[in-house]
Amino acid sequence: MDQGRRVRTARSPRGEGQTARSGDFPRVQGGDIADVASETAEDVPDAWVGRRVLLDPAFYADARADAAPVGLLGSEADGGFASYVAVDAARVHDVSDSLLSDRELAALPVAYGTAMGTPERSRIGSGEGRCW
Numbered sequence: 558m559d560q561g562r563r564v565r566t567a568r569s570p571r572g573e574g575q576t577a578r579s580g581d582f583p584r585v586q587g588g589d590i591a592d593v594a595s596e597t598a599e600d601v602p603d604a605w606v607g608r609r610v611l612l613d614p615a616f617y618a619d620a621r622a623d624a625a626p627v628g629l630l631g632s633e634a635d636g637g638f639a640s641y642v643a644v645d646a647a648r649v650h651d652v653s654d655s656l657l658s659d660r661e662l663a664a665l666p667v668a669y670g671t672a673m674g675t676p677e678r679s680r681i682g683s684g685e686g687r688c689w
Contacts, residue, residue, distance in 0.1 A: 598646075
């Protein structure tokens with residue numbers, strides 16, 4: 558994996574790109590990550606340092622905007638329970654102006670992904686979403 562375009566937050570020393578295979582342990586858990594960017598790769602503007610950021614924890618099948626997620630930080634790669642996390646800059650979102658706390662912000666990507674992905678994976682069609 559290309560080591561450029563990285564933003565490191567105060568989480569995970571191993572960084573992104575260490576994808577788990579069956580039996581690769583220990584794995585650092587944690588897909589809910591919001592913090593302050595502590596450093597950047599050479600090809601990412603230093604202006605990111607010190608910004609409050611939210612990380613997209615998903616790995617995608619390809620670069621398309623509608624690409625399916627194929628894994629998560631904290632599952633297929635080390636996640637936010639570590640000291641530092643290094644991710645591609647495209648997965649970092651500036652939330653400096655948000656009124657939400659870091660905990661509230663961090664909970665959004667995984668919860669949203671679960672809520673949106675469950676009907677897709679279960680192949681629920683129009684009119685089939687009733688639970689009664």
